[in-house]
Amino acid sequence: MLAKGSAPWIMALIALCVLAAIAHIITYWPYMGSVAILGLALLIFFVFFFRDPEREVEHCCSSMTAPADGKVVDIRGRKVCIFMNVHNVHVNRAPLTGKVISMEHKKGGYMPAFHKDSERNERTHTLIDTEHGIVEVVQIAGTIARRIVSYVQVGDQMDRGQRFGMIRFGSRVDVTVPENFDILCKKGDKVTAGMTIIARKQNGSEYAQDIENS
Numbered sequence: 508m509l510a511k512g513s514a515p516w517i518m519a520l521i522a523l524c525v526l527a528a529i530a531h532i533i534t535y536w537p538y539m540g541s542v543a544i545l546g547l548a549l550l551i552f553f554v555f556f557f558r559d560p561e562r563e564v565e566h567c568c569s570s571m572t573a574p575a576d577g578k579v580v581d582i583r584g585r586k587v588c589i590f591m592n593v594h595n596v597h598v599n600r601a602p603l604t605g606k607v608i609s610m611e612h613k614k615g616g617y618m619p620a621f622h623k624d625s626e627r628n629e630r631t632h633t634l635i636d637t638e639h640g641i642v643e644v645v646q647i648a649g650t651i652a653r654r655i656v657s658y659v660q661v662g663d664q665m666d667r668g669q670r671f672g673m674i675r676f677g678s679r680v681d682v683t684v685p686e687n688f689d690i691l692c693k694k695g696d697k698v699t700a701g702m703t704i705i706a707r708k709q710n711g712s713e714y715a716q717d718i719e720n721s
Contacts, residue, residue, distance in 0.1 A: 510598050510673050512656045513557035520550040556676075559598045564668025564701040566604060571688060571706040572667060573698035574602045574644050575680035579705075582694055585684045587705055589698060591674070598673045599646060600701040601665040602682050605637035610661055631655045631672070635665065639685040639708065646672060647679040668701035 509517065527543035530536065564572070577591040591597055611632045629648040634641055646655050657672040665671060674680075684690055688706040692698060698705060 508559045508561060509554070510557045510559040511658060511670075512673070513553070516553055516557065517550070520546055520553060524550060556593070556597070558596060559670070559673075560596065562668070562699075562701050564600070564666075566666050566668065568604060568638060568667075569708040570704045571602045571642075571682075571684060572600070573692075573700050573703045573705050574682050575599050575698070576700050577680075577698065579692050579694055579696045579698060580679070582690065582692070585686065585690075586681050587684060587690065587692060588679060588681045590679050593676065596700065597675065597678065598670050598700065599644070599680055601635065601667055601669045601671050602644065602705070603635065603637045603639065603642055604667045605635040605642065605665060607633060607659050607661050607663045607665065607671075608636045608641075609634040610657065610659075612655065629655065631657065633657075633659075633671070637685070639687060642685065643681075643683045644671075645681040646674050647681065648674055649676055649678045 524543050524546040527539050527546055531539035531543060573587075573589060575589045575591050576595040576597075577589045579587060580590040581588040609632070613630050613632070631646045633644045633646070635644065648655055654675045655672065655678075656675070659665060659671045682705075684706045685708075688708050690706050692703070692705040696703075
């Protein structure tokens with residue numbers, strides 16, 4: 508399965524490959540063959556990058572799952588920062604069940620997403636009203652395409668693990684953890700969106716089930 512909104516990228520490369528191949532056959536221009544090969548290589552990369560695998564997620568309310576695939580690069584107080592490398596799935600998922608009450612997109616700079624100053628980059632702040640309080644998820648774009656795509660809007664209800672957007676190419680996602688949750692992840696951990704439990708409600712009743720699912 509490919510991520511929502513990836514079709515224009517894929518179709519453009521398919522068209523490039525086909526046109527370059529036809530031009531090479533008709534005109535025998537060597538460089539058109541190279542263009543076709545380069546386009547095919549990019550097409551393979553884009554299909555890999557825009558993949559969006561189906562995942563079985565548990566819709567429990569006593570634990571928080573990672574909003575992004577990648578590596579935990581920092582934990583600042585109640586904020587967990589996850590860096591998505593180019594080989595990670597870039598579709599983001601809701602960390603807790605709740606209602607989207609605010610979305611704010613901000614323009615910004617060009618810092619690498621793993622850099623501590625990348626919070627000044629293009630980013631989207633999403634506030635989710637959960638039964639445990641307001642949770643903020645910040646999608647931070649990187650240096651290349653810097654394009655954040657949202658799948659939801661204000662007023663939408665989301666289940667934990669539901670897709671809510673993606674960031675194209677190098678990027679980072681920060682999420683705030685409610686005060687009554689214990690943070691389980693640590694810096695350097697690799698996490699999977701909608702699957703890896705990064706925090707659990709204190710004295711949560713679904714602890715045993717969550718450990719098994721994680």
